Amino acid sequence: MRLCTVCALGEEHPGVVLDDEGVCSLCKLDHxxxxxxxxxxxxxxxxxxxxxxxxxxxxxxxxxxxxxxxxxxxxxxxxxxxxxxxxxxxxxxxxxxxxxxxxxxxxxxxxxxxxxxxxxxxxxxxxxxxxxxxxxxxxxxxxxxxxxxxxxxxxxxxxxxxxxxxxxxxxxxxxxxxxxxxxxxxxxxxxxxxxxxxxxxxxxxxxxxxxxxxxxxxxxxxxxxxxxxxxxxxxRYEYDPDRIVAELKAKGLYDSSPLETHCTLFPLLNYYSFKNWGCMFYKLNASSHQRSVARNKDFDRSTFSIKFPRAANIVDIEERMKRVVLEIAERTGDPQEHERELVDIFRQLDATEEGARFVAQSFLGMRTVAADLGIRL
Structure with missing residues (x-):
């Protein structure tokens, strides 16, 4: 599958078209x-x-x-x-x-x-x-x-x-x-x-x-x-998720990280995106970040709730997450290895050790949540 040379969106991503030079319609502002x-x-x-x-x-x-x-x-x-x-x-x-x-x-x-x-x-x-x-x-x-x-x-x-x-x-x-x-x-x-x-x-x-x-x-x-x-x-021009979290914690109004405050369906949302569209749930967020960095090498601010580290290899993270999520859904692979992989992925996304383990556990419990809701995997 071809990826956009600017933001790494895949050619099968819904609503996105790559031109002959490998640049997607979002990067060309077609929307x-x-x-x-x-x-x-x-x-x-x-x-x-x-x-x-x-x-x-x-x-x-x-x-x-x-x-x-x-x-x-x-x-x-x-x-x-x-x-x-x-x-x-x-x-x-x-x-x-x-x-x-x-x-x-x-x-x-x-x-x-x-x-x-x-x-x-x-x-x-x-x-x-x-x-x-x-x-x-x-x-x-x-x-x-x-x-x-x-x-x-x-x-x-x-x-x-x-x-x-x-x-x-x-x-x-x-x-x-x-x-x-x-x-x-x-x-x-x-x-x-x-x-x-x-x-x-x-x-x-x-x-x-x-x-x-x-x-x-x-x-x-x-x-x-x-x-x-x-x-x-x-x-909109000065939105900074890191500053917002810091201010709230200073006031005693926030006691977690953005990744930790997602609903328990977060793993299933990734499963849906991987199964139907071959992308992780936050691919648009990650691609927006890469697009901004490509246009401004000094860019150091995110306009999304989830901020992606500059050094994160989004393509690699996405492929690893896809493999783990689909294996969990299919009941294949080693759960302990899944946990290690997920913790490493979320640590690369700047989650704390505790936060990464919290999110990893939610992925390991994905089948239980699906069964409770009557969702077929």
Missing amino acids: AGDLLRNFTYTNAVYEEFTRSGPNPNGDYDCLFMYSGGKDSTYMLDKFVNEHGKRVLSYTFDVPFESVHAAQNIRLARERIPATFVLDSDDDSIKRMMREVFNRPTPKKPGKYLDEKLPCVSCRTFFVLRAVLYAFRHRIPYIALCADPQQILTMESDAREVVRGFYRTFGVHLTDELFKGELEQVLFAEDDEIPKIVFPFIAM
Whole structure:
């Protein structure tokens, strides 16, 4: 398989085309038009939010989606302690939440004077994830981000739960802490998020998962529908995950690493990407990093939540991870050797020894998680 000579994306990566010189369409900015239009709309919504006054229809100016990760913890602290917004902190209790993310949420509840709300619907989100993972092998070449469909679907599910919550309580804005690169491919228009979910899962399953309530959003007046705001759009040029983690730890608000606060589906997300598209789950992140380094040799900052070390051999890491993940899925190979290999891989990605072992153990338990969700490997 050919790889892009700039960023190492493979020629079979969904939504990516290599030219005769081996340069991919992302490196040539062939997607720039669509991304720019979405960015322009997203930026306009953020500017509107910052200028808006108190919500005349309720006690909260925005619903803040709080996951327990570093980005949302950082911004929740800013919203409550530095900005003048009245904030409802909303957490969807994902059944496959990392224990480390749950610990960070407890720290925030102890230290940040906000109103915290916990929502959950284990049966529906598990039902949706079974649908995603158990689908037949997708048709190729596929569309941009198809390799992340399970993660995107999960995130969209609880975004829609938040949209319904804000819609019912007349909260005009929803703050979602996507990192600056994720913002480019995410939708700020809640009505369009609803339509996209219907397109992906069909009317029957969507109405089953949301008990028919999403239709109310589709046919509501524009001023009744909450708008999605991405706070990190304001700091897109100085986003630095290392600095964010350091600040949070200094305040006692973060007690892990970004790799450790991923959900327990992280190994299965890699399995899905390897099985269907031949790439690791974070290949787009890694390729964005390599692209930036290639354009600026002094580049030392990541716009993604996961920062890749300059010296990391992404192609080698990806091949090693693919072999281990597929062997675990097939129940072949030596589990002890798998653990050693995974720990070494995540150490190369700058995880601590403890963090690398934590993530490696989650990969070794991948089959157990799959069985619990009814996912076929």
